[in-house]
Amino acid sequence: MPYYIDAEKTNLDDLQKRIEETDLIPSRSSLTVNIEDNFEKLKAQGFLTLWDLRKELKYSKNIPSLSKKTGVDYDYLVLLRREIEGYFPKPLPLCAFDGFQKGEIEKLEKCGLKNSVLLHEALDSAKKRSEISARTGIAGTRIDIFYSLIDLTRIQWISPIAAGMLVAAGYDTIKRVSQADADELYNALDRVNKERNFFKGKIGLRDVKRIVKAASYVK
Template structure:
């Protein structure tokens, strides 16, 4: 299934993903009465993730749906936060400030301004090579940027986290999804040596969450 297309994700898909996910502590309450809640959603005409988005897309509609479905309002708030994370918002290519900015400018001039546009336009080798040859951008740089955009479709992966993953040798979702948690933890720790990207470390449990989330982007 494609989590960038909520109309293709069924209610059962969402329920099964929540059940199999190691939820962060603040959202663990979602597992309580999960089946009963999703049964109520189905009874009120919710068949896909898109239906759910429409039903609880803002506080006013969420409150109305809570009353009509008898689902706790706070539960719906947490549910929305969890499932919206399954399709991270695209980032502006201007946020990639560590590559030559003339490359970014050529992409912007070509009408490619966000990561989702980059992913969809250059999802095959011919389109990447044609654009690279036309603009003079190194083919390897196009591949790097497309891989970064692809990794950032994974829940929890920001542009900086994507950069770190690529530096650690996990430059696509296939490699990330097949990673050993301990090995990836150590690799990311090496990449961030001396606080190169941020202070502290990414916890092993969070690393394992990244690996599991990547499996939904294959």
């Protein structure tokens, strides 16, 4: 299972629907304004998939010419770029995950598994996890936990700390998060944070609802 969503199989209609159905953070809420017109302009210029659009938007220096070419406002494209890049989390060093012990990280890194993307690809099936366990000497139960933590960071907004909270709360797969009742998940996360002090403060119910929705887009 790839770490990232398949941008080539996500057309612009799918992207538009995702943005419209998402409770966007305030700084990106304007993306829904004239979204149908803006996306029609993009499609008219040959941008038919998320891959097409992301390739053009990936470098901010391309945005002025893209705005001129499509007639879509520059500021709108800047926000669209930020939203899209949020669907593709950057590789994380294994030391970013509190659940990994130093010795375990060293063993995994000796196998060339130095970040979240590489480790996910190496653990994305039961057979692969068994092989890595045998190769590194790390217990299979620990390898399973590593995979859960890494896999959950594929969800937009989920940091290593948030992944640890989800696992501790019993929501250790993307499917379980996507099918969760937001209120129940909120209470579970609040409970484990109080018990184990993952971070100071309190997670909001609205943020939990965003996480549940975001998880539904990750296959």
